[in-house]
Amino acid sequence: MIDLHTHTTASDGRCAPVELVSRASIAGVTVLSVTDHDTTAGAAASAAACAQAGIEFVPGIEVTAVVDGADVHILGYFIDPDSAPLAAFLTEQRQRRVDRIRQMVARLAALGIALDVEAILRPSRDDSAKAAGRPWIARALVDAGVVASSSEAFDKYLKRGKPGFVSRVGPSPREVFDQIHAANGLASFAHPGLIGRDDLIPSFAAAGLDALEAHHSKHSSEDTIRYLSFARHHGLAVSGGSDYHGDPSHDAGGPGSVSLPPVLFHELKARWTTSRATASRPSTSTSS
Numbered sequence: 001m002i003d004l005h006t007h008t009t010a011s012d013g014r015c016a017p018v019e020l021v022s023r024a025s026i027a028g029v030t031v032l033s034v035t036d037h038d039t040t041a042g043a044a045a046s047a048a049a050c051a052q053a054g055i056e057f058v059p060g061i062e063v064t065a066v067v068d069g070a071d072v073h074i075l076g077y078f079i080d081p082d083s084a085p086l087a088a089f090l091t092e093q094r095q096r097r098v099d100r101i102r103q104m105v106a107r108l109a110a111l112g113i114a115l116d117v118e119a120i121l122r123p124s125r126d127d128s129a130k131a132a133g134r135p136w137i138a139r140a141l142v143d144a145g146v147v148a149s150s151s152e153a154f155d156k157y158l159k160r161g162k163p164g165f166v167s168r169v170g171p172s173p174r175e176v177f178d179q180i181h182a183a184n185g186l187a188s189f190a191h192p193g194l195i196g197r198d199d200l201i202p203s204f205a206a207a208g209l210d211a212l213e214a215h216h217s218k219h220s221s222e223d224t225i226r227y228l229s230f231a232r233h234h235g236l237a238v239s240g241g242s243d244y245h246g247d248p249s250h251d252a253g254g255p256g257s258v259s260l261p262p263v264l265f266h267e268l269k270a271r272w273t274t275s276r277a278t279a280s281r282p283s284t285s286t287s288s
C-alpha cells in the first residue's frame with residue numbers, strides 16, 4: 001500500500017509520528033508520506049520510524065494557498081524538509097494562521113462567547129513548528145460546553161458564512177508551486193474533488209503544477225476517474241492517499257485505506273527524478 005497523505009501532531013493529526021508509522025506498518029503500508037499542514041516538524045521523527053519499520057518514506061507537506069478568498073491545498077512531495085527558504089516561507093504561513101485564530105476568537109467574543117485565545121494558541125507557542133488551525137478553536141468550543149462536537153462548532157461558528165469565520169490571507173497557488181520547487185519537490189493539487197474548482201486545473205498546470213491527487217478518501221470513484229483523466233489530459237502525474245488524521249470524527253479509514261497504484265507512484269517518482277536532473281543542470285550546458 002502506498003499512502004501519500006497523512007497528518008501527525010505536528011499539525012492537526014492526533015498521532016505522534018511514531019504512532020502514525022506504527023499504525024501504517026500494521027495496516028501494511030509500504031510507502032508513506034507525512035503531509036502536515038504548513039510544517040515539516042514531523043518529518044525527521046517520521047523518517048526515522050519509517051526506516052525502522054522498513055517503510056519507504058517520502059518527505060511531504062500540505063500547504064494552504066488562497067484563491068478568490070477560498071483555501072486550496074497544495075501537497076509537496078520529495079521536498080527537502082530542511083530547506084531554509086522553505087522554512088522561512090512556512091514560518092510566515094504559520095504566523096498567518098495564528099493571526100487568523102486571534103481574529104476568529106475576537107469575533108466569537110463579540111458574539112458573547114469568551115474563549116481564552118492564549119490557551120488555544122499555547123501548543124503553537126510552546127512549539128513554533130506547530131501549525132495552528134480552526135480545529136483548535138473547535139476543541140475549545142467543545143471544552144467550554146458551547147457545542148457538543150467539533151463538527152457542530154464548524155457548522156455553527158467556524159465555517160465560511162458562519163459568524164466566527166474569517167477569510168484566510170495567503171499565497172497564490174503559483175507562489176506555493178514555486179516554493180515547493182525551490183525546495184526540490186513536486187506540487188500536487190490536494191483533493192480537488194473537495195474544492196469544486198476543476199476550472200483552475202489548466203491554469204495550475206500552466207503555472208507549474210506537477211500532479212493531481214486523484215485518489216483520496218473523500219473522492220467518489222467517479223471523482224477519481226475524472227481526475228485521472230484530467231491528469232492525462234494536462235500531462236500531470238497522479239498522487240493519492242488517505243488524508244489520515246488519527247481522528248475518528250475526521251477519517252474515512254486508517255492509513256493505507258486509500259492506496260496509490262504502484263505504477264502511478266513510479267511515474268510520480270520518475271517525474272521528480274527528471275525535474276531534479278533538469279534543475280541541477282548548469283544553465284550554460286545547452287549543447288546537444
Ligand code: MN
Nearest residue numbers: 007012037245
Ligand atoms: Mn487537516
Ligand code: MN
Nearest residue numbers: 062073190191
Ligand atoms: Mn487538505
Ligand code: MN
Nearest residue numbers: 005007062243
Ligand atoms: Mn490533509
